[in-house]
Amino acid sequence: MADYVVELKNVTKRFPGVVALQNMSLQIKPGEIHGLIGENGAGKSTLIKVLTGVHQADEGEIFVDGAKQIFKSPNDAKAAGIACVYQELNIIKLLSITDNIFINKMIRKKNSRFLDYNTMHKKAHEVMLSLGQDVDEKKPCGNFGMGIMQMVEIAKAVLIDAKLIIMDEPTSSLGEKEVEQLMATVRMLKEKGVAILFVSHKLEELFELCDRVTVMRDGEHIITDDITNMDNDKLITAMVGRTLDNQYPKIKVKRGQEALKVENLNSTGVLRDISFTAYHGEILGISGLVGAGRTETCQAIFGAFPIDGGNIYIDGRNVVIKSPKDAVKNRIALLTEDRKGQGLVLSLGIDTNLILANLKIFKKGPWLNKNKIKEIGSKNVDDFKIKTPGLKTVVGQLSGGNQQKVVIGKWINTDADIFIFDEPTRGIDVGAKVEVYNIMNKLVAQGKCVIMVSSELPEILGMSDRVIIMREGKIMGEVDRDTEKFSQENIMKAAWGGKI
Structure with a gap:
């Protein structure tokens, strides 16, 4: 052997x-x-x-x-x-667990062109059970959560030994x-x-x-x-290749005036009376368990998630935001948690992606100003340390951390005042994380407002000035960095429904 x-x-x-x-x-x-x-x-x-x-x-x-x-x-x-379970799962949600497990290797009845679903269902159930999942293999994968779908991918690997x-x-x-x-x-x-x-x-x-x-x-x-x-x-x-003396390089900035105020934001079955205030010169963290409504809250503020009622104020003005276009006009930026599906056009170059959120500043008459695109794009690459052979490199060829920096650069180019970062460091390494944190620091130092959603408690505690905690579409509590309640224990307690 x-x-x-x-x-x-x-x-x-x-x-x-x-x-x-x-x-x-x-x-x-x-x-x-x-x-x-x-x-x-x-x-x-x-x-x-x-x-x-x-x-x-x-x-x-x-x-x-x-x-x-x-x-x-x-x-x-x-x-x-050799088998691989990729970060982006290769699952067809409309097909059953059995169909997904046996895709491209369907079992046919003996001497027949018809599929032997009895055998495939039995094998699919057995392999899922061996992975600790007693599920109905005949149901579509889309009926299940990410954990089950990942087990389906692992089941494919197990079946090929x-x-x-x-x-x-x-x-x-x-x-x-x-x-x-x-x-x-x-x-x-x-x-x-x-x-x-x-x-x-x-x-x-x-x-x-x-x-x-x-x-x-x-x-x-x-x-x-x-x-x-x-x-x-x-x-x-x-x-x-170097030490990172501070994985969370938090800076203290004097808090400014109210930047964003949300009152009684509601969405049937998802959000319930969401109210909070965020200020210029601070990082407001939003914490909570998966499914707590954090992303939906961010998308609602950005006009990308339907709401039934509530008010949004920016710098004290009551504004109506019905679409992302309205949000951008009001100088709000949203870095989505799904950078590949919603934040980037993977088939286009870095230069094109960097201008997509604010085309008007790159125009010269009716045409795009290629010199300005190159000038600002080169500055973005230098400022955010994007590793790339050139501005024309297709974004889909970049690593996850460099893709995230392109998303950040795209929104920086809108000159927004309120930046909503939804899981900004998901899937990127510790070195790139520190670079993202430093970008946040630079924004708050400029008097911008940063709202950060994160599932990583050390990140929430390391970078936030205040934290609001959500559970099942409601705000359960708020803790300030300068108080004794600012702890992992209190945040988790509120996330599970307890009082702090």
């Missing part, structure tokens, strides 16, 4: 203008949970795509169970026993209970001898789950070691 279930030796992958992987080596043992971490743009996604046959390496070798492999397509990788399952940011869209279930499933797969490559930006998950961890930087292997030999500081230094 080979020492490693999968081994990469000196793999290099080039794209026009960039070397994504440079002499990258990786060894994964049978039945181990192997963490993979690195800044956005470090080459993790390219490494995954080389391992799964989406990209072919320009140089280097891949071995599975000691045998050299050449993957010309994803099917070749699957045939060798995968030797290695790659999990790419698997907890990024899951609630607390779903994360616990996922971790239990990962441990169960390990006990069965399946190797897991666990890609995550959340350091606490790596320490909780992994046996070993590999750090990448700039497309290269930096270190592989037992997780017991690592700590936060060592991992961060290896990732970014």
Whole structure:
């Protein structure tokens, strides 16, 4: 038996203008949970795509169970026993769990062109049950939450007897209970001898789950070691090539006048009498469990979610916001939690995405001013440290952190006064997070108002001046940074329905 279930030796992958992987080596043992971490743009996604046959390496070798492999397509990788659960799940919500599990590998009745659904339903139920999910496999996937849909993706890997399952940011869209279930499933797969490559930006998950961890930087292997030999500081230094003395570089700014006031915002079955005030020169955090109504509140203020009643005041003026266009006119910016689906046009270049929220300032008569687009775009790239070969680079080719910086740049170019950041650091590394926090600091220092929705309590506590806590569409409480109530315990207590 080979020492490693999968081994990469000196793999290099080039794209026009960039070397994504440079002499990258990786060894994964049978039945181990192997963490993979690195800044956005470090080459993790390219490494995954080389391992799964989406990209072919320009140089280097891949071995599975000691045998050299050449993957010309994803099917070749699957045939060798490598499967991947991507961050963006490959689920067709209208189809049943069974259909999704057996898609492209349907079982037919013997000597017939008809599908053998009895067998497929039975196998689908058995594999989901083995993953701790007693669900009706005949129901559409869209009837279930993200946790179940992720288990369906894992079930696909189990059914092909995968030797290695790659999990790419698997907890990024899951609630607390779903994360616990996922971790239990990962441990169960390990006990069965399946190797897991666990890609995550959340350091606490790596320490909780992994046996070993590999750090990448700039497309290269930096270190592989037992997780017991690592700590936060060592991992961060290896990732970014420097220490991050303050992961939450909070600055104190004198609070200004009222910027935004919301009174009795209602939406049937979703929001109930939402009232709060946000000020110039502060970061107002919005905390709560998944499904608490945080995103819907932000979208309602931005005119992107229907409301039944309530009032919105900006700088003391009662305003009517019925659409995002109205919100932009009133100098409100919303960075959505779904940057790929709602924040960017992935098929267009960086330069085009950076101007989409405010085309009028880039016009010269009836035409777009190409010189101004280039000038401001170049400034955005420099200011926000966007790693890219050039302004024309298609945004879909950028890493998650760099995509997020493009979204921020797009809204900075509107000269908004109120910035709503919905999960601004989801799926980006600690180095990029600090850069996003510094952008927030710069905005409040300029007297802007920042509202930040986050599911990460350390982030809420680290960057907020005040925090409002939501549960089931209601505001349950508010805590101020300068009071003794400003604690993780109080925020969680309110999020679960208790009084603080």
